[in-house]
Amino acid sequence: xxxxxxxxxxxxxxxxxxxxxxxxxxxxxxxxxxxxxxxxxxxxxxxxxxxxxxxxxxxxxxxxxxxxxxxxxxxxxxxxxxxxxxxxxxxxxxxxxxxxxxxxxxxxxxxxxxxxxxxxxxxxxxxxxxxxxxxxxxxxxxxxxxxxxxxxxxxxxxxxxxxxxxxxxxxxxxxxxxxxxxxxxxxxxxxxxxxxxxxxxxxxxxxxxxxxxxxxxxxxxxxxxxxxxxxxxxxxxxxxxxxxxxxxxxxxxxxxxxxxxxxxxxxxxxxxxxxxxxxxxxxxxxxxxxxxxxxxxxxxxxxxxxxxxxxxxxxxxxxxxxxxxxxxxxxxxxxxxxxxxxxxxxxxxxxxxxxxxxxxxxxxxxxxxxxxxxxxxxxxxxxxxxxxxxxxxxxxxxxx
Ligand SMILES: Cc1ncc(COP(=O)(O)O)c(C=O)c1O
Numbered sequence: 422x423x424x425x426x427x428x429x430x431x432x433x434x435x436x437x438x439x440x441x442x443x444x445x446x447x448x449x450x451x452x453x454x455x456x457x458x459x460x461x462x463x464x465x466x467x468x469x470x471x472x473x474x475x476x477x478x479x480x481x482x483x484x485x486x487x488x489x490x491x492x493x494x495x496x497x498x499x500x501x502x503x504x505x506x507x508x509x510x511x512x513x514x515x516x517x518x519x520x521x522x523x524x525x526x527x528x529x530x531x532x533x534x535x536x537x538x539x540x541x542x543x544x545x546x547x548x549x550x551x552x553x554x555x556x557x558x559x560x561x562x563x564x565x566x567x568x569x570x571x572x573x574x575x576x577x578x579x580x581x582x583x584x585x586x587x588x589x590x591x592x593x594x595x596x597x598x599x600x601x602x603x604x605x606x607x608x609x610x611x612x613x614x615x616x617x618x619x620x621x622x623x624x625x626x627x628x629x630x631x632x633x634x635x636x637x638x639x640x641x642x643x644x645x646x647x648x649x650x651x652x653x654x655x656x657x658x659x660x661x662x663x664x665x666x667x668x669x670x671x672x673x674x675x676x677x678x679x680x681x682x683x684x685x686x687x688x689x690x691x692x693x694x695x696x697x698x699x700x701x702x703x704x705x706x707x708x709x710x711x712x713x714x715x716x717x718x719x720x721x722x723x724x725x726x727x728x729x730x731x732x733x734x735x736x737x738x739x740x741x742x743x744x745x746x747x748x749x750x751x752x753x754x755x756x757x758x759x760x761x762x763x764x765x766x767x768x769x770x771x772x773x774x775x776x777x778x779x780x781x782x783x784x785x786x787x788x789x790x791x792x793x794x795x796x797x798x799x800x801x802x803x804x805x806x807x808x809x810x811x812x813x814x815x816x817x818x819x820x821x
């Protein structure tokens with residue numbers, strides 16, 4: 422059976438990573454891969470995580486299975502973080518949370534759940550989006566459609582076009598939105614635009630599914646939740662897939678969650694019973710360690726303060742790199758206006774560099790970025806490599 426198999430297509434971003442590793446140039450720069458890097462180019466373990474792990478190691482008494490949906494303490498901590506502790510949704514018991522292996526696990530549980538309870542609903546994803554989105558929903562058997570999102574000519578969110586398009590989505594379909602730090606473009610709706618999206622969502626009776634993989638990396642933990650809060654206040658039902666890979670640096674612990682908001686407690690409990698079946702047939706119950714870390718940090722005021730400060734440092738570093746990059750390009754005499762990079766959020770930016778320019782940067786300057794949209798990971802930049810990157814971009818943008 423297996424001798425008949427042809428190779429499946431390789432992941433384009435991981436292919437870029439391979440090429441980067443093989444490149445012997447000592448001045449090579451990797452702006453492709455989607456992990457946070459500090460100024461020294463490493464992806465460190467948070468101090469708060471290390472401290473939480475010490476507490477867990479000293480206190481844990483069993484490795485017994487967790488409940489199918491994870492621990493109630495974790496669910497509560499996630500809900501407070503995502504929806505805001507004071508929201509009436511929580512006091513009314515309208516939310517339920519399933520602990521999942523990463524944000525990807527949360528999206529896949531959402532997909533299986535939707536296929537089970539709303540098999541004919543289509544899932545509408547932004548164009549462009551994280552390349553795993555369509556695959557996750559199609560693999561679960563759901564139909565996927567796209568709505569326009571980015572205005573490449575203006576280098577910003579094409580909000581009017583987006584809003585017009587989502588107004589045409591049939592009642593009852595699922596609208597997938599990025600909670601903050603849109604991957605790959607870095608362009609997010611403003612709070613006022615979120616309010617307009619919420620109006621359409623409620624008028625058209627759409628089910629919002631928010632992919633919340635970068636809370637805290639755009640403008641701050643609560644600021645980045647503005648869209649979630651606005652939609653949650655307006656829409657009777659919604660789903661939120663959280664990832665703690667980036668904002669706790671827990672990439673390989675696989676920790677995330679799917680939070681479902683229903684009209685009332687009874688509906689939330691019924692939905693949870695279906696979510697649990699989706700988990701049970703998939704991976705049975707979640708891995709404990711990452712969620713123990715998140716719960717310990719969020720439940721311990723001192724650790725929570727440490728963690729918040731660490732997330733703020735990451736966020737500020739990304740914002741600073743955006744500023745320095747725009748300044749660096751101007752200093753190298755790049756004529757094209759790249760100032761839009763400063764108003765984008767999170768780790769990613771669509772630079773608007775074309776395929777040829779991206780290829781030249783890789784082949785002649787050992788600067789690696791994703792071909793589509795010239796997407797860069799801003800966190801791959803440092804004050805030391807920005808002049809190198811800027812010079813190379815100047816050379817490809819202003820050819821002699
Ligand atoms: C938009 C988006 N959603 C979800 C994920 C998945 O996160 P996780 O690694 O927690 O599965 C990512 C990770 O890159 C992402 O960029």
